[in-house]
Amino acid sequence: MGCFLNCVRFHVSSTVTDKPKSKVGSLTDSGVTCYSWDDLEAITSNFSRLIGSGGYSSIYMARLSGSDKGALKVHVSSHRLYQIFKVELQILLHLQHPYIVKLLGYFDDSEENGSLLLEYLPQGNLQEKLHSKSKQVLPWRNRITIAFQLIQAIEHIHEKCSPQIVHGDIKSSNVLLDKDFNCKLCDFGSAKVGFSSMVQPPTMSPRSKQVMMVGSPGYTDPHYLRTGVASKKMDIYGFGVVVLELVSGKEAVSAEGGKMLVHTAAPLLHEILDSNVDVAEDNVRRFLDPRLLKDSIDIDEVKTMLSVAALCIRSPPSLRPSASQVAETLVQKIPSLSFLGCGKGV
Numbered sequence: 001m002g003c004f005l006n007c008v009r010f011h012v013s014s015t016v017t018d019k020p021k022s023k024v025g026s027l028t029d030s031g032v033t034c035y036s037w038d039d040l041e042a043i044t045s046n047f048s049r050l051i052g053s054g055g056y057s058s059i060y061m062a063r064l065s066g067s068d069k070g071a072l073k074v075h076v077s078s079h080r081l082y083q084i085f086k087v088e089l090q091i092l093l094h095l096q097h098p099y100i101v102k103l104l105g106y107f108d109d110s111e112e113n114g115s116l117l118l119e120y121l122p123q124g125n126l127q128e129k130l131h132s133k134s135k136q137v138l139p140w141r142n143r144i145t146i147a148f149q150l151i152q153a154i155e156h157i158h159e160k161c162s163p164q165i166v167h168g169d170i171k172s173s174n175v176l177l178d179k180d181f182n183c184k185l186c187d188f189g190s191a192k193v194g195f196s197s198m199v200q201p202p203t204m205s206p207r208s209k210q211v212m213m214v215g216s217p218g219y220t221d222p223h224y225l226r227t228g229v230a231s232k233k234m235d236i237y238g239f240g241v242v243v244l245e246l247v248s249g250k251e252a253v254s255a256e257g258g259k260m261l262v263h264t265a266a267p268l269l270h271e272i273l274d275s276n277v278d279v280a281e282d283n284v285r286r287f288l289d290p291r292l293l294k295d296s297i298d299i300d301e302v303k304t305m306l307s308v309a310a311l312c313i314r315s316p317p318s319l320r321p322s323a324s325q326v327a328e329t330l331v332q333k334i335p336s337l338s339f340l341g342c343g344k345g346v
């Protein structure tokens with residue numbers, strides 16, 4: 001962590017904006033379609049079906065050719081949010097991975113309006129699946145598979161693509177699920193791009209003495225909150241919190257008392273780190289999502305998931321494993337991942 005790390009952001013004014021607007025609706029060099037606003041009105045039937053919303057955007061159902069569907073993410077119109085749109089667009093244009101949401105097209109007015117057409121993920125986001133009052137309980141085998149797929153998506157952006165990317169907002173609502181409950185990581189609006197594992201915060205103006213921090217309550221690395229320095233290890237922290245949610249079925253911040261899951265889990269996680277996974281089974285069962293107790297679950301798999309989470313949220317960040325180390329641990333210690341068709345190597 002002591003090394004000096006240089007940040008290279010994608011240049012937001014590069015090739016995509018330079019495309020002539022006469023080519024609206026046409027396939028770009030990147031293989032995605034560039035749409036006009038009229039096209040968007042047509043494919044969303046005048047924005048008639050809202051399927052999701054976030055801090056920066058509204059997401060609408062889009063009908064494409066035949067029975068194909070898409071999800072249109074319309075960024076709120078503003079100069080600042082347009083920059084976020086451009087970051088997300090540039091990143092998605094360069095990313096192709098089975099566990100990362102696929103970009104199908106975009107709209108860009110080159111000023112302050114931008115929209116992304118994404119593949120449609122019919123099972124929505126992981127947060128809803130885990131925490132909604134629905135009777136349908138996400139089975140244990142899906143939970144370990146999603147954790148393994150998510151860490152492979154993170155491993156890809158951290159270690160396998162060039163330039164490397166820090167997602168910056170790993171949380172369960174940014175994990176979308178396809179019809180078979182496979183993970184698709186989305187929302188690269190907070191991402192940082194560079195060759196390094198760390199991105200220095202913007203210089204504080206002497207007047208404001210404040211750096212704008214982004215992050216989601218319950219998921220944000222305390223080290224990032226203190227220093228403003230974004231690093232791969234902040235994604236690993238967010239992943240650790242998602243694993244705690246998968247195991248416990250509890251929200252990252254409890255809706256009732258506002259208590260953070262990392263604090264609720266802390267005594268058990270300390271016990272796990274101290275005892276090298278040889279922790280009392282009763283304590284593990286008490287933490288496990290009660291809706292899973294009737295399933296026959298290999299408690300050693302639960303302990304492995306918890307020990308991974310414990311390592312991922314450790315402080316200082318240098319003690320946390322890399323994404324490839326986490327993926328390696330999961331595949332070695334949870335043999336059923338191989339039976340579930342999740343062999344590593346994508």
Ligand SMILES: Nc1ncnc2c1ncn2[C@@H]1O[C@H](COP(=O)(O)OP(=O)(O)OP(=O)(O)O)[C@@H](O)[C@H]1O
Binds near residue numbers: 052071101122173186
């Ligand atoms: N491709 C998709 N298919 C289906 N639903 C989607 C899709 N993309 C987004 N959604 C829904 O919309 C929600 C918000 O999407 P997203 O996180 O990309 O928006 P955002 O404005 O960047 O949100 P945030 O406040 O987290 O920054 C998701 O949690 C999900 O429920």
